Amino acid sequence: MRIKSEKEFWSGVMFIVFGVAFAGLAQNYDMGTAQRMGPAFFPTILGGLLAVLGVVIAMQGLAAETLDGKLEKFHLGPIAWVLGAVIAFGLLLRPAGLVVALVALIGISSLGSHEFKARDTVLLAIGLCLLVLAVFIYGLGLTIPVLPVFMRD
Amino acid sequence: MELLNNLALGFSTALTFTNLFYAFAGVLIGTLIGVLPGIGPIATLAMLLPTTYALEPTSALIMLAGIYYGAQYGGSTTAILVNLPGESSSVVTCLDGYQMARRGRAGAALGIAAIGSFIAGTFATMLVAAFAPPLTELAFKFGPAEYFSLMVLGLIGAVVLASGSLVKAIGMILLGLLLGLVGTDVNSGVARFTFDIPELSDGIGFVAVAMGVFGFAEIITNLEKKDAREVFTSKVGSLLPNWSEAKQAAPAVGRGTLLGSVLGILPGGGALLAAFAAYTVEKKIAGPNADPAFGKGNIRGVAGPESANNAGAQTSFIPMLTLGIPPNAVMALMIGAMTIHNIQPGPQVMTSNPSLFWGLIASMWIGNLMLVILNLPLISLWIQLLKVPYRLLYPAILVFCCIGVYSINNNTFDVYMTVIFAVIGYLFYKLRCEPAPLLLGFILGPMMEENLRRAMLLSRGDPTVFFTRPISLTLLLMAVALVVIVALPAIKKTREVAFQEAD
Secondary structure (H helix, E strand, O other): OOOOOHHHHHHHHHHHHHHHHHHHHHOOOOOEOOOOEOOOHHHHHHHHHHHHHHHHHHHHHHHOOOOOOOOOOOOHHHHHHHHHHHHHHHHHHHHHHHHHHHHHHHHHHHOOOOOOOHHHHHHHHHHHHHHHHHHHHHHOOOOOOOOOHHHOO | OHHHHHHHHHHHHHOOHHHHHHHHHHHHHHHHHHHOOOOOHHHHHHHHHHHHOOOOHHHHHHHHHHHHHHHHHHHHHHHHHHOOOOOHHHHHHHHHHHHHHHOOOHHHHHHHHHHHHHHHHHHHHHHHHHHHHHHHHHHHOOOHHHHHHHHHHHHHHHHHHOOOOHHHHHHHHHHHHHHHHOEEOOOOOOEEOOOOOHHHHHOOOHHHHHHHHHHHHHHHHHHHOOOOOOOOOOOOOOOOOOHHHHHHHHHHHHHHHHHHHHHHHOOOOOHHHHHHHHHHHHHHHHOOOOOOOOOOOOOHHHHHHHHHHHHHHHHOHHHHHHHOOOOOHHHHHHHHHHHHOOOOOOOHHHHHOHHHHHHHHHHHHHHHHHHHHHHHHHHHHHHHHHOOOHHHHHHHHHHHHHHHHHHHHOOOHHHHHHHHHHHHHHHHHHHOOOOHHHHHHHHHHHHHHHHHHHHHHHOOOOOOHHHHOHHHHHHHHHHHHHHHHHHOHHHHHHHHHHHHHHO
């Protein structure tokens, strides 16, 4: 059977997955009664509703053509560079300090653009580091480790 | 005159040097970020929220409100000059604003947007000041059943206004409600859906959700597109509309202000609905013989929606301030911000914290005044900013987002949560599931569960309580009416046309 609207169909599938997951996990908790609802009550209802709705949407996707229903291509490049950069920032922040983490964040994420220029990225990194130090560390006084572990006192 | 006394208290709070400074900073930074294409008020607010952590609550809220108006106005500037709406409520501004820019009247379009917004903002602020106290009185009559029904109405309202498929919007709300339930259940102390991760026992951070779904996902999708931007720089021209333009625009500003003020108060309403409705009304009134035609650079197509969206943006504070219930995603963020500052949103804010309440209202007007004073001379600066290539912009945006998310709890866990929500947000984008209802559901999830439980406890498990209490019944009937109205074939068609015009 051919899927007539891919966007609708897969949206439905996504809702079914989330609905079933939440309602299923909720069964580990106490359901309670209508008068004294336990922690499982509300999520079970919501999860069930979501799953049913997901089925409806998925069926619509199978049955009816919609405008612009074809799923666009997923580009892995930008996601990988941008989110990889953010994860690197998270991993480096505590041990290596803010400056190193920022340089990694800016450097890696810049590679995600199709018009990457090395010289501009270096200048951008220097400028942003100075700005962040001035605004967030000295200006607003946020407590973020600035230097790597071995250089702190 | 109690109103005057209250306003006097408000202005004495808002006019202190510190608060004026933060209102100014908020408007300036908000506009700065809002001008950047593809970044709407929600992403801007989420991004700049951390800059307000260190402030005293009143100053923080004043600054956030300033950021919101600034972002809103910045979005219009981008819509007019580059034809790229920074946010959904500027979508209609693109239609005629950009065409005016192409005809060399960019200045007049920008000018009327600023002046219209100011007039609308002034009127709407007065409305907020006048209606907040009686509504707060009403709110004290609300029991858990009424709150639950009100939230149902609000969520239905949000669904009706989401562009695209209704069922998908309902799905997004349910998903948002469920995500909001993650964390320790207040009644039983059970940690739900936490997978034994200690950081999740306080729930998923709403900044992580907002920033992931609106900020990061936005950047990733922007990087996929390779569109060329065309900025009208050389021919902005005089910012003041000429006489015939002013004559055309004035009634449109008036109509937009009234329409926007009313629509902003509705649950699910706010700037977006107001702008769409105002555009439709202006187009209808002008008729097919409008000169220039609508969509070809008619100044009324800019004046009406721009006034309406600002009026709607202001009056949507009314349900947030009086009932503690957000009518749209932006107000959901404001509620999140209040909670971070340990203020429990709700009717008690006005009595327990009058200087914050009235100070915020007074600062709305001051913020609007600053927008006009600030934006008219600074237009050329914003144009310069629009010329900065995206490859330099997005790493900078990422930097502020990452520092912001980290500094909420000084914990890198939130940074990783944002990454997860960025992936989910990207998936939403690809599946054409609009994320704004999700954020609203996310904030309302715990509140709804709490009120449902309390209502059922008080009624001893009898669910008819929602239909037997008059206020609750009225609210539910309104929700049903909304669904019916939207399902009517004639309305359904208009709705589709209205949203298609936006695309």
